[in-house]
Amino acid sequence: MAAFWNEVRAAWVAFAWYEWVALVTGVVYVWLAARQLRSCWYWGILSCLLWAYADFFYYLLYLDAILQIFYVGMGIWGILQWSNSSTGQGIQIERIPWREHLKILALIVPGSLFFGYFFDAYTPAAATYADAFTTIAAIVATWLTVKRKLENWWYWMVIDVVYIGITWSRGAYLYALLYLIYTFVAIFGWIAWKKQWMIQIKYSTAKDQ
Numbered sequence: 001m002a003a004f005w006n007e008v009r010a011a012w013v014a015f016a017w018y019e020w021v022a023l024v025t026g027v028v029y030v031w032l033a034a035r036q037l038r039s040c041w042y043w044g045i046l047s048c049l050l051w052a053y054a055d056f057f058y059y060l061l062y063l064d065a066i067l068q069i070f071y072v073g074m075g076i077w078g079i080l081q082w083s084n085s086s087t088g089q090g091i092q093i094e095r096i097p098w099r100e101h102l103k104i105l106a107l108i109v110p111g112s113l114f115f116g117y118f119f120d121a122y123t124p125a126a127a128t129y130a131d132a133f134t135t136i137a138a139i140v141a142t143w144l145t146v147k148r149k150l151e152n153w154w155y156w157m158v159i160d161v162v163y164i165g166i167t168w169s170r171g172a173y174l175y176a177l178l179y180l181i182y183t184f185v186a187i188f189g190w191i192a193w194k195k196q197w198m199i200q201i202k203y204s205t206a207k208d209q
Helices: 003-016 017-034 041-059 061-081 098-122 128-146 150-169 173-208
Strands: none
Touching: 017 061, 017 173, 041 061, 061 098, 061 128, 098 128, 128 150, 150 173
16 A cells, blocks of 8 residues: 555645646536536537647557547537526436436447457557447546436446556546546545435426416
């Protein structure tokens, strides 16, 4: 355990300024998203731009770098989608039928295997299959977040746990701790969004009566 914390302290000292900003703004983004605040997307865009730079030039996680650029575009879309409400009040949360999850998995699994093999065979990228999985799954989860689907948090929980393993294996211990924080925030997001969804259902039922 002492060796681990020594490595964490070493990583702490070695962090560049842009990595610190990416860390802080990333936490702010997830927290605000869990609270259904539109401003989350601005913080997310900044975090992803800086993270893409670190992924590509330092950690050699090319698929994750591509994913971060995708996040920027999704962040812009999120701003537009959530522009009718500066807060979570009034944002309609929807649930996903179980059969839709099967369709999502039918997209994630083959996509992860294909891109994992491609980047493993033709690039020096690290953790290719795990990186491919988190990339494909995160694209889907981000879309679900923008569309305000309650179950987006289920996907983020799984993605964050896998990211802990990826960043840990690359020696990015502070990022691993960040994803641990993300995991707990995703749990909070699930609880908060489900509570809001239940309020919507109760209000809709009372209105119809």
